[in-house]
Amino acid sequence: MTITLYELVGVDAARPFSPHCWKVAFALAHKGLDFTTVPLPFTQIGAIEGGATKTVPLIRDGETLVGDSFAIALHLEEAYPDRPSLFGGEGGVALSRFIEKWANATLVPFVGASLLPEIHAALEEDDQAYFRQTREARFGGALEDVARGREERLEAFRNALVPLRAVVKRQPFLGGEGPLFADYIVAGVFQWARVISPFPFIAEDDPVADWFERCLELHDGLGRRVPAA
Known part of the structure; x- marks a missing residue:
């Protein structure tokens, strides 16, 4: 199942810039997980996932929503232990x-x-x-x-x-x-x-x-x- 990453952009939707969203993109790629991105301007973040968050990154992994880049990394490590480790222990x-x-x-x-x-x-x-x-x-x-x-x-x-x-x-x-x-x-x-x-x-x-x-x-x-x- 493909993971969805909500990330922050400006006028150009192809240029995500949030450092926290980049941490997550790198982490997902490190784990070798398929993911799609949903680019969002600041003023649209509060409307996603039924108002689940005021900030990004946010991921949807199946039925699970996880926010905060470090919490997302921990989730990926626990949910996908057979993939390359993000922490090494x-x-x-x-x-x-x-x-x-x-x-x-x-x-x-x-x-x-x-x-x-x-x-x-x-x-x-x-x-x-x-x-x-x-x-x-x-x-x-x-x-x-x-x-x-x-x-x-x-x-x-x-x-x-x-x-x-x-x-x-x-x-x-x-x-x-x-x-x-x-x-x-x-x-x-x-x-x-x-x-x-x-x-x-x-x-x-x-x-x-x-x-x-x-x-x-x-x-x-x-x-x-x-x-x-």
Whole structure:
């Protein structure tokens, strides 16, 4: 049975950009599961599946609905134990939770703030109004003002990649010789940036850039099928 993934898009339905939806797409492909996607703008999410969620990703797997990217990964691991593991055991689940906390604390704040005007520009008109209202309330200022100065803050962001850089300089993936969900958590953030903006979050000569290129090639080039901004 084909799994349905509800994912976030802007004007171009072929360019999903949510980091959390990308985590799930990578996870489904990792498991070798057939899935179809339902692209949705922000303002239509609340109407899907009888109002089952206010956010995506959301998957329908037969009679089961699962939201939240980590919960979806856990569901896939439990429901399809005969497929390649996303975690490599219970220890991998715990480590992936750490990676998610690290990414949300270290990567997402800078990337998210930096992308605000470009995300807004990629949305349909109704979504633009929703996005500006909600994000300006969240960040406490105009989208353009929040993003301003990202060039000056870029060096500090790149310095914060030291733990990731040290690991992927020694081995192909965070998961070792092959990727695990931990890789998809971080790759989802950089794919978010790649799809929305040409801003150079990663230096070209950084081992992190090489690791991300390897992630884009995974699963028959799933990530690369969406061209960079």
